[in-house]
Amino acid sequence: MNLDLRVISKCIRCGNCRAVCPVFEEEGWESANTRGRIMIIKSLANGHNQSPEVLESLNACTTCGLCIENCPAGINPPDLVEVARRELASLGIMTEVQVELHRNILGAGNTFGERLDRLAWLHDRRVLKKKADYIYFAGCLASFRNPEISSKAFEILSRFGATVLQNEQCCGSPLIRTGFDASPLIEHNLREIDRVGAGAIITGCAGCYTTLKNDYPSQIDIISISEFLADHLQEMELRRLNLQVTYHDPCHLGRMNKIYEKPRQLIEAICSFEEMVTNRKDARCCGGGGGVRAGYKDLSLRLARRRLDDIPQGVDCIITSCPLCLRNLSDVSNDKKVMDIVELVALSME
Amino acid sequence: MKGAIQIFDRFHEIVNERVRSSLDERFCYASDASQIEGLPDFVIRPKSTEEVSRILMICNEFEIPVTARGAGTGLAGGATPVKGGVVLDMSSMNNIIEFDIENLQVIVEPGVVPEKLNRTLKSSGFFFPPDPGSSAICTIGGMISNNSSGIHCIKYGTTRNYVLDLQVVLADGRVINTGSKVLKSSVGYDLTRLFVGSEGTLGIITRAGLKIMPLPIAKRLVVASFDSAVIAGKVVIQIFSAGIIPSACEILDNTTIAVLKRCDPNLVFPNLGDIILFEVDGTDNSTAEQSYRIIEICAPLAQSIREVSSKTEMGAIWEARRLVGAAISRLDPTKTRVYAGEDVGVPIKQIPILIKKIQEISEEFDIPAMKYGHIGDGSLHVALFIDIMDPDQWERLKRAQEKIHRTAIELGGTVSSEHGVGLARAIYMRDQLGNDFLEIMQSIKRTFDPKGILNPGKLSL
């Protein structure tokens, strides 16, 4: 298998990751911990163990990156996990869920295999522009499952001259995270992006953000919607809301891309804000990423419940800036509303 | 052994899905943080003393080796099942059973992580002092079994000083208690102390009563650099002679400082010489006086002296020091730290000689070494780092570690100050302890575990 033993062997098995890996905390087995995953990857690299059982360990990583922050040897375990998933998938070692995800995305251009119009949330297609400075990249989740969020996001962004792609397709994140080649999607989206000639892409999804930024061979600026709105506070007429909220840092926006301050700035411009118990680089994962929600729903929701334990007393609402975090946290939150940052901004603009 | 499937079913009856025998899970338990490897046949995560007892009865009946494991952070292969059999992962038995602050103690299950215990104790103004660098991950069971300790042991002692009572499951499944809630007792052999440091070879610890201490109100840190370790060593003795017992007294060599700076670029350290971190704790007044005296004693001999005033900087220094051993790759990405010869100790007066000899060994075998440790109690961590893809460097590393261990014994010291023997250092037991000592250990082992099922192959037993 094409796995780099030199990189894998940097793991000195010190176990520091045991203190942070959320999946390990939930499951208790070494195979559910970062160190165990790396030992399994090492055994794959040495050709010892190529049974599909290894997927139980490797596919249950949310790629949250908490272990990166805590690893004294300075290695990047989720990267290793993604490479191993790719190698296994290339040998046909994958789960049914992976097969289905692959089929859906390459067949229909979205995670859900939906054949419906991806732009159904756009009430009036006439607003689409051939050329624009900004492209709003909605992503699969906001397009098909949270149309009200994409609609609101676009309503705000169109004031700044943004358009959407005529034929946006999945950014490729779910394929890349679960071990597949996403180049057909990347090439397609890049062609669409080039056609618009924009200087920047704005997205409201943490998964799309990190993929567009780090996996697309393009120089175009990628901006998260919370950064963009925080930078344009003066140009929006926001009224203060009588709300006490907290903010959940999406792993792929916060830890992976260090976007911590802008979402907070934006929230504080609207209402009163208090940090979650773990936040910024130490923020717990919602449990949804890395294909875990799709493949291990029960585990994913247990992780989300743990995240809710971090909510400070007295807040009305949890704000996040990723539709996947939004879904996972909403599914387990009984008494607290979970809201996308776009919804908060829209509310304060009403 | 009886059929593996039948055995698995017997375990399954006891712990349900908390037993596994899949190859991938077994791989994950095939080593701890050392280089020792051994594949278990089963991994079991018990949740109660009763479950442990029932598992041991089966293992004893069928003579299946049983290796207890906490967090697997041990550096000597103690938790590695070198003879196969069962690994008992005790880290799921992680409840704090009782806070008995009025009796100055807590009762915990063995899987409790010391840092978590201390976080919980903090609000009542107490703490459990032993603090290995692995405090955020290791377990109390592992600490007791290795007699672990950390930077504060110079003042607070090792784990051994804090264990009041142990509940232990013996090889045949019997459950005993070795002590009680009293803080001292003169009745009978001290089995509690016998189990401390026994590395899972005499029984499985399922509960521990631990003494706790009041948290100090204030701390101060003095950073001083010296021309050589010999001078640094002299200063330490002078400080003791002045009646001051620092709460930590750590020596760091040049390479260690470079790695520390890489871990946290904001850290300010002098660039030359060997550095000593002196920490004092107590009240505001006592720490002010002690740090003043330390600075006064260091002044004629030190190259530079600085008192760290902010709590944040102090925290950052200790956090970086905690991780430094594993962080060498940050300085040189082609190199990896290998834990070998990493835990020797000598009488404190010999520390400068040990440091000098280790430098010579490092040069002889052309293996770079980072040297840091508790100069106040004579233990020195040697971090050898190599390109792990190069077999020749592995070979030289093995020879270097052999020489480091032999040097410590020759200086009247020990091959392990705090990490334990496991298998990695078993070959030195006879030389360090002598034949008679080993024979007595073997007969004690036979009394507790006649069939030799508990952690076979370790401690030279």
Ligand SMILES: Cc1cc2nc3c(=O)[nH]c(=O)nc-3n(C[C@H](O)[C@H](O)[C@H](O)COP(=O)(O)OP(=O)(O)OC[C@H]3O[C@@H](n4cnc5c(N)ncnc54)[C@H](O)[C@@H]3O)c2cc1C
């Ligand atoms: C980065 C790093 C830093 C470290 N720093 C220090 C340090 O500063 N000081 C220090 O002393 N050590 C240090 N260590 C070594 C190690 O962390 C300690 O020895 C620790 O106490 C081991 O705990 P564990 O839970 O990981 O035990 P394990 O490694 O799992 O087991 C250790 C031994 O205990 C036995 N055991 C575990 N649980 C039980 C039980 N319930 N009943 C009976 N036997 C049991 C095992 O069989 C084994 O022999 C460090 C290790 C690392 C990786």
Ligand code: SF4
């Ligand atoms: S913290 Fe890093 S080096 Fe240590 S076991 Fe985890 S992945 Fe390996």
Ligand code: SF4
């Ligand atoms: S990325 Fe997250 S889930 Fe994956 S191993 Fe690291 S800490 Fe665990």
